[in-house]
Amino acid sequence: MNTALKVTAFATGLVAAFTAAYGIGHAVGPAQAPARPHAAHGEGATPAAAHGDHPVGGLQIADRGYALSLDRAVVPAGGPTELSFRVLAPDGKPLTAYRPAHEKELHLIVANRDLTDFQHLHPVRAADGTWTAPATIAAAGDYRVFADFTPAAETDPLTLGADLHAAGDYRPAALPRTGRTVTVDGYTLTLAGDLTPGRPGRLAFTVSRDGRPVTDLDPYLAAYGHLVVLRAGDLGYLHVHPDGEPGDGATAPGPEVDFTATAPGPGDYRLFLDFQHEGAVHTAAFTLTATGTPAPAPTGEPTAAHHH
Secondary structure (H helix, E strand, C coil), X not given: CCCCCECCCCCHHHHHHHCCCCXXXXXXXXXXXXXXXXXXXXXXXXXXXXXXXXXXXXXXXXXXXXXXXXXXXXXXXXXXXXXXXXXXXXXXXXXXXXXXXXXXXXXXXXXXXXXXXXXXXXXXXXXXXXXXXXXXXXXXXXXXXXXXECECCCCCCEEEEXXXXXXXEECCCCCCCCCCEEEECCEEEEEECCCEECEEXXXXXXXXXXXXXXXXXXXXXXXXXXXXEEECCCCCEECCEECCCCCCCCCCCCCEEEEEEEECCCEEEEEEEXXXXXXXXXXXXXXXXXXCCCCCCCCCCCCCCCCC
């Protein structure tokens, strides 16, 4: 994984709330703020919290009887650290049986509340169910840890989220507007498509370098790209799936990498695309605003969320 991009994202309400503090900062104390548990699925939980029409993950520390348990919720800022956690099963014991997706039993995402720091990590699981992963917490602030996985006993994926705090002087930043083209590590990426509230839409990323299209992307975790979409303000996690996969006889290794995603409601979203070329992984970040009225929730049996 390349060094995490420094990108920012704020919902409009948060920008107003932090205006007075911006440039002054505030201290994040060393005392651990206790996480507020959410009701499990089936006990009044509403995973689609802020907009309610289409499910998003990561807003809950527990769901469907499973819970994310961090060994420590306060870490030092300014350098490398080790994250350690467990997923607790409905019986209260650490989960040790997973259904792999994209070559991994569990995908770990760490992002700060400003969305200026994003890391897609690959933790290692011990036999007792404890996961560990090295991470770099460069700056003080409040972070969110996302565990994206499917228990072996389940068919639908879960994304659980827990707060992580890095003590120090925290200075919030405002949301940048990236436009449709960004440059990272010498690569230029252009985004076509939109996020539409309540309706699936195509997101197509075109990769080029030195003015030439990149047509030999490496397979990375069984895809030519992985996309994580986080909603500004509450860090709601959207499940996104790639269109096609390496070796299917139809999906080319670039220059275009396609996905399908549904915005749960209007607002600002940050899109983090991981892609690999010549053995190195790179991450490009975009800001998109979803506008319009969400589509009505479908009737009948719910459709399982797509797994990125």
